[in-house]
Amino acid sequence: xxxxxGPRITARSAVVVGVSGxxxxxxxxxxxxxxxxxxxxxYKAGDSDFRNIDASExxxxxxxxxPITWANPGNNARPIxxxxxxxxxxxxxxxxxxxxxxxxGCFAVWDEDTTLFIADCDETLTFPKDGHGLDQFPxxxxxxxxxxxxxxxxxxxxxxDG
Numbered sequence: 001x002x003x004x005x006g007p008r009i010t011a012r013s014a015v016v017v018g019v020s021g022x023x024x025x026x027x028x029x030x031x032x033x034x035x036x037x038x039x040x041x042x043y044k045a046g047d048s049d050f051r052n053i054d055a056s057e058x059x060x061x062x063x064x065x066x067p068i069t070w071a072n073p074g075n076n077a078r079p080i081x082x083x084x085x086x087x088x089x090x091x092x093x094x095x096x097x098x099x100x101x102x103x104x105g106c107f108a109v110w111d112e113d114t115t116l117f118i119a120d121c122d123e124t125l126t127f128p129k130d131g132h133g134l135d136q137f138p139x140x141x142x143x144x145x146x147x148x149x150x151x152x153x154x155x156x157x158x159x160x161d162g
Contacts, residue, residue, distance in 0.1 A: 096131035
């Protein structure tokens with residue numbers, strides 16, 4: 001009984017497939033470059049701010065469990081703390097970098113017992129509830145929504161309060 005072999009791949013067919021693939025890739029790259037430069041497609045690397053945070057809900061959550069930390073969804077993925085102090089859902093918001101300035105790999109962590117942020121690299125280094133001393137980000141409340149501007153240049157303690 002004869003055994004059949006599969007299709008034979010010749011050097012010519014391999015070259016044709018290879019060249020076709022290179023041409024298709026070049027055309028795709030050219031199209032993407034054209035589309036992004038034409039203004040029809042907008043490229044955004046990360047969000048410009050945190051949104052869709054219900055002020056009332058998150059204020060209650062922070063009252064019950066303490067400040068909330070998030071990894072920044074922007075380009076450098078720095079972790080930030082969101083804190084709310086007081087009873088006014090529009091005022092009393094603070095957002096700040098969880099990284100301790102000038103200390104590589106050191107983070108401020110919330111300590112429920114002392115109600116302070118404590119540097120995980122040096123327990124004698126503490127920060128108050130509002131994160132003063134950590135790099136702050138502007139926070140505002142619009143239509144009941146907390147918005148943190150994560151792409152603003154962080155400052156060294158100046159707080160934007162609702």
